[in-house]
Amino acid sequence: MVISDAIQYIGVNDHELDLFEGQYQVPKGMSYNSYLILDEKIAVLDSVDAHFTEEWLERLKEKSDSRRPDYLVVQHMEPDHSAGIAAFMETYPEAEILASAPAFNMIKQFFGTDFADRRKVIKEGDTLSLGTHTLTFLSAPMVHWPEVMVTYESHEKVLFSADAFGKFGALDAEENGSAEGSESTAENRNAEGNKAVDTWIPEARRYYIGIVGKYGMQVQNLLKKAEAFDIRMICPLHGPVLQEHLEKYINLYKTWSSYEAESEGVLIAYASVYGHTKRAAELLAEKLRERGCQEVKTADLARTDMSECVADAFRYRKLVLAAITCNADMFPFMKTYLNQLTEHNFQNRTVAFMENGSWAPTAMKNMKAALENCKNLTYAESEVHIKSDLNEESLAQLEALAEELVK
Numbered sequence: 447m448v449i450s451d452a453i454q455y456i457g458v459n460d461h462e463l464d465l466f467e468g469q470y471q472v473p474k475g476m477s478y479n480s481y482l483i484l485d486e487k488i489a490v491l492d493s494v495d496a497h498f499t500e501e502w503l504e505r506l507k508e509k510s511d512s513r514r515p516d517y518l519v520v521q522h523m524e525p526d527h528s529a530g531i532a533a534f535m536e537t538y539p540e541a542e543i544l545a546s547a548p549a550f551n552m553i554k555q556f557f558g559t560d561f562a563d564r565r566k567v568i569k570e571g572d573t574l575s576l577g578t579h580t581l582t583f584l585s586a587p588m589v590h591w592p593e594v595m596v597t598y599e600s601h602e603k604v605l606f607s608a609d610a611f612g613k614f615g616a617l618d619a620e621e622n623g624s625a626e627g628s629e630s631t632a633e634n635r636n637a638e639g640n641k642a643v644d645t646w647i648p649e650a651r652r653y654y655i656g657i658v659g660k661y662g663m664q665v666q667n668l669l670k671k672a673e674a675f676d677i678r679m680i681c682p683l684h685g686p687v688l689q690e691h692l693e694k695y696i697n698l699y700k701t702w703s704s705y706e707a708e709s710e711g712v713l714i715a716y717a718s719v720y721g722h723t724k725r726a727a728e729l730l731a732e733k734l735r736e737r738g739c740q741e742v743k744t745a746d747l748a749r750t751d752m753s754e755c756v757a758d759a760f761r762y763r764k765l766v767l768a769a770i771t772c773n774a775d776m777f778p779f780m781k782t783y784l785n786q787l788t789e790h791n792f793q794n795r796t797v798a799f800m801e802n803g804s805w806a807p808t809a810m811k812n813m814k815a816a817l818e819n820c821k822n823l824t825y826a827e828s829e830v831h832i833k834s835d836l837n838e839e840s841l842a843q844l845e846a847l848a849e850e851l852v853k
């Protein structure tokens with residue numbers, strides 16, 4: 447990946463990883479990005495996952511043209527970015543390590559030393575001149591961990607954004623392929639840029655909602671700080687470097703972090719065993735489409751990736767929850783789902799309920815209780831109560847719900 451003459455990509459692609467952070471499926475792999483800035487002084491920004499330390503050091507050596515780095519900047523101590531610290535410090539004993547004070551506490555926890563004689567403790571607004579390039583460090587607590595800082599490089603106007611603006615998927619996965627062959631006219635770049643945004647969104651949304659979604663306020667703080675800087679490029683720690691249409695990416699982050707819906711659509715998330723609730727959910731989707739609802743999505747909570755279902759709840763304005771009763775509670779997958787939603791600070795949405803049960807339905811009561819602590823949810827007045835299968839009465843409730851949701 448070409449960034450510029452002075453800023454080189456030295457990250458790696460992981461295609462072996464089964465679950466990112468122990469829970470997220472990454473069918474297209476994952477990238478751990480690391481950057482090298484070559485100037486009078488040489489700085490490396492972050493390392494990579496432990497499985498790739500050798501490969502990373504090799505790349506670093508290759509790209510530095512037999513010069514040796516002066517600084518390792520540690521923006522984030524999560525091991526997918528920090529595992530190579532000790533190996534780096536051993537390979538380059540003359541280099542200094544720069545990180546925030548809370549990051550140095552973690553460095554000591556992870557590596558048994560905080561490199562006291564070779565370190566610079568960085569705080570908000572500190573700068574580091576490399577020659578032509580100057581780094582300004584900004585703290586970004588809880589985007590994703592408390593020690594996080596991001597780095598602005600003022601010569602090329604690059605924001606190194608740590609986990610913010612990251613995305614699931616390796617960089618050599620097809621979807622991130624470069625626009626080779628097309629002539630570099632302004633028009634082509636614009637079209638390619640738009641395509642890149644569209645390709646980026648789904649897995650960046652799932653990544654954002656899953657990983658930093660809970661910390662909307664802290665992301666807003668970072669976005670406000672970043673507004674003071676002229677940013678021409680964003681270099682995150684996962685996923686592609688963002689170079690065109692930055693305002694679109696930043697606007698998406700504004701939407702996501704303020705818990706606004708990205709779309710006026712409806713997600714119908716259901717949990718069904720024998721299929722009756724599923725059929726009711728599909729029927730509701732059909733009725734919504736008949737009424738002109740542009741975007742309606744149904745998701746079987748037992749068979750769809752949970753983080754995808756969580757991300758979609760944040761994506762759409764309206765959420766319909768349809769679950770069977772199971773042992774006087776709701777079906778387990780629905781329970782997990784609502785638990786995840788509340789953990790991610792789900793708020794500001796319209797929610798509707800459908801329940802099913804054959805003898806004593808209690809799913810709806812339990813679903814409502816599970817969402818009790820969510821802020822600013824509006825419950826639809828129409829409720830659908832099914833006893834085993836839809837009948838005239840519950841069908842009428844379903845019609846009424848469809849009507850209410852498109853109003």
Ligand SMILES: Cc1cc2nc3c(=O)[nH]c(=O)nc-3n(C[C@H](O)[C@H](O)[C@H](O)COP(=O)(O)O)c2cc1C
Nearest residue numbers: 718719720721722723772773774803804805806834
């Ligand atoms: C493991 C299990 C536990 C259940 N527990 C209850 C219950 O406590 N109360 C109830 O009314 N129905 C209970 N049911 C019945 C289902 O909620 C009911 O048959 C429902 O109509 C199934 O809808 P479906 O066709 O969408 O799976 C249970 C079903 C299963 C499989």
Ligand SMILES: [Fe+2]
Nearest residue numbers: 522524590609
């Ligand atoms: Fe992280």
Ligand SMILES: [Fe+2]
Nearest residue numbers: 524526609683
């Ligand atoms: Fe990360």
